[in-house]
Amino acid sequence: MEGLPVLCGALVCFAVIEITAATTKSIDSLGIWPLSNWIRWACVGIGSDSSTTSAAKTLAKAKGSTDDAPSWGPFSTRGLVAMHKGDLVYIALAALVYCTTWPTVEEAALLPPNLNLLMASPTAWVADQFSPGPVTIDFSGPGGWVAVLFARNFVIEFGVYELWHQLLFGVFATKEVNARRISTTDPYAGPSSRVWRERLASCAGFAMSSIFEVVVIHRWATGSIAPCPADDAGFLAATLPLFFRGCQMMAVPTAATPVQLAWFIVAFPLAIQLRGVHFFFVHRGMHPWWNRKGGLVDGDVGAFLYRHVHSFHHKSFNPGPWSSLSMHPVEHALYMSLMFLALLIPLHPLHLLLIKFHADISALGGHDGHRFPGANDLGHYLHHSKFEVNYGFSFPNYLDRVFGTYQVK
Numbered sequence: 100m101e102g103l104p105v106l107c108g109a110l111v112c113f114a115v116i117e118i119t120a121a122t123t124k125s126i127d128s129l130g131i132w133p134l135s136n137w138i139r140w141a142c143v144g145i146g147s148d149s150s151t152t153s154a155a156k157t158l159a160k161a162k163g164s165t166d167d168a169p170s171w172g173p174f175s176t177r178g179l180v181a182m183h184k185g186d187l188v189y190i191a192l193a194a195l196v197y198c199t200t201w202p203t204v205e206e207a208a209l210l211p212p213n214l215n216l217l218m219a220s221p222t223a224w225v226a227d228q229f230s231p232g233p234v235t236i237d238f239s240g241p242g243g244w245v246a247v248l249f250a251r252n253f254v255i256e257f258g259v260y261e262l263w264h265q266l267l268f269g270v271f272a273t274k275e276v277n278a279r280r281i282s283t284t285d286p287y288a289g290p291s292s293r294v295w296r297e298r299l300a301s302c303a304g305f306a307m308s309s310i311f312e313v314v315v316i317h318r319w320a321t322g323s324i325a326p327c328p329a330d331d332a333g334f335l336a337a338t339l340p341l342f343f344r345g346c347q348m349m350a351v352p353t354a355a356t357p358v359q360l361a362w363f364i365v366a367f368p369l370a371i372q373l374r375g376v377h378f379f380f381v382h383r384g385m386h387p388w389w390n391r392k393g394g395l396v397d398g399d400v401g402a403f404l405y406r407h408v409h410s411f412h413h414k415s416f417n418p419g420p421w422s423s424l425s426m427h428p429v430e431h432a433l434y435m436s437l438m439f440l441a442l443l444i445p446l447h448p449l450h451l452l453l454i455k456f457h458a459d460i461s462a463l464g465g466h467d468g469h470r471f472p473g474a475n476d477l478g479h480y481l482h483h484s485k486f487e488v489n490y491g492f493s494f495p496n497y498l499d500r501v502f503g504t505y506q507v508k
Contacts, residue, residue: 183368186453189460190367192255193452200251201448202244207320211242245313252309253302256459260301263420263463264294267473279470281480286417286468297421300411304424307431308459311438315451319347319441327445331358338445345440348447363447370440370454377437378458379491379498385409385430386487404429415466418483423462434458465493481506 265271268287277285287294318324327346328334335358338344352359385404393399394406408427415422426434437458441451464474466483478493488506491498499505 183371185461186367186371186457189453189456190449192456193449196251196255196452196456197448200247202248202316202320204320206244207316209241210317211245248313248316249306249309252305252312252459255456256305257302259460260298260420260423260463263467267467267469268419276469276472279473281468281470281477282417284417286415286419286422293415294419294421297415297419297425300426301421301424303428304426304431304434305459307428308435308438308455311435312451312455315438315441316448319448324441327359329356331356334359334362334445344444345442346445347441348445348450351447351449362445366444366446366450367453370446370450371457373440374437374454374457375492375495376498377440378434381433381436383490383502383504385433386490413483413486416483418466418468418480420463420467422466422483424459478505478507481508 267276268285315324319326325337325346327348328337329349334356338346348359348363352363354360384401385408387393387402387405388399390397390399391402391405393402395403408429411427412422412425412430415425424431435458437454438451440446440454465476465479467473467476468480469475470477476493478489478496482489485506488504489496489499490502490504496505
């Protein structure tokens with residue numbers, strides 16, 4: 100971890116400077132609230148203020164397109180930069196978490212006694228849960244890092260979600276913010292049961308994400324996923340062909356190992372691109388493949404999964420921030436399985452934390468139900484209202500375009 104605190108501090112400072120600059124540029128003309136650009140910037144690095152929209156329209160006209168935003172992100176310089184600018188927020192968060200709460204190899208090799216009992220004998224574990232005695236959470240004993248990890252993730256993610264909700268729908272929402280709601284109907288008007296259902300389901304998503312993170316960290320620590328060789332020649336020999344041989348990069352590479360340094364840098368945007376591909380196919384697979392009335396007997400696994408799993412998420416047909424991870428536990432598991440990317444390619448813990456927090460938090464942008472100062476994600480909003488369009492990221496949306504499921508209105 101040598102030198103990582105400096106990297107952490109530099110990334111945090113850069114993110115704060117960039118977000119503050121974007122904020123002060125637009126609040127005077129919009130008169131909303133001082134955090135007006137933070138949500139949009141952190142989501143995907145793009146938005147819909149007047150300057151961005153004008154530039155996007157100019158680019159669209161030059162390409163003969165009527166779309167208002169560049170969508171083929173990985174295949175154009177401007178699109179690539181626009182898509183990954185927001186990653187800096189998640190990288191800064193990943194670095195901060197890594198510097199402060201990441202367990203040592205010795206700590207991560209141990210699991211809490213209760214969890215060891217569960218893996219050794221599920222029957223004995225169930226019996227133990229009903230035995231008399233106080234319930235305790237040990238943050239310092241063997242496996243205490245797991246409790247720290249769960250607590251850390253809950254505090255960060257509940258805080259971000261609730262702040263986002265209060266800014267757009269709650270006590271901090273202004274008339275100007277409400278006027279920029281995509282739907283004229285407030286999804287949280289009336290009884291509070293819906294928002295509490297979504298809160299509880301999203302918190303279950305935070306827990307599922309934490310479970311996957313614990314599994315990968317523990318497998319790294321026990322050598323089930325081997326450490327990457329320290330030298331470039333060994334690194335290439337151990338990891339080629341890529342996508343079939345994962346290993347843990349134990350330290351931030353230096354100029355002494357240029358191949359590993361190059362991979363360390365490239366893996367940040369690559370991991371986010373792979374997350375987009377994973378999300379598209381997992382999501383598309385939970386919608387009817389050819390007939391929404393079909394089922395397993397008809398070979399339509401998607402229709403079965405939609406009816407019994409994904410439909411829970413679509414209860415939020417007019418979504419808000421807490422709709423983001425309001426999912427069935429099976430969908431949580433499928434969605435968070437992207438962290439098993441660590442089994443396929445070399446990853447540093449920073450890469451793992453990047454895709455973990457990107458999956459957990461950037462989903463807010465697709466569900467906040469607002470134009471600027473929200474994320475202005477009309478694409479995913481349309482998915483919630485029309486169900487069978489826009490399965491992937493709204494930006495870039497190349498997969499929806501390729502498969503013919505892209506729709507703008």
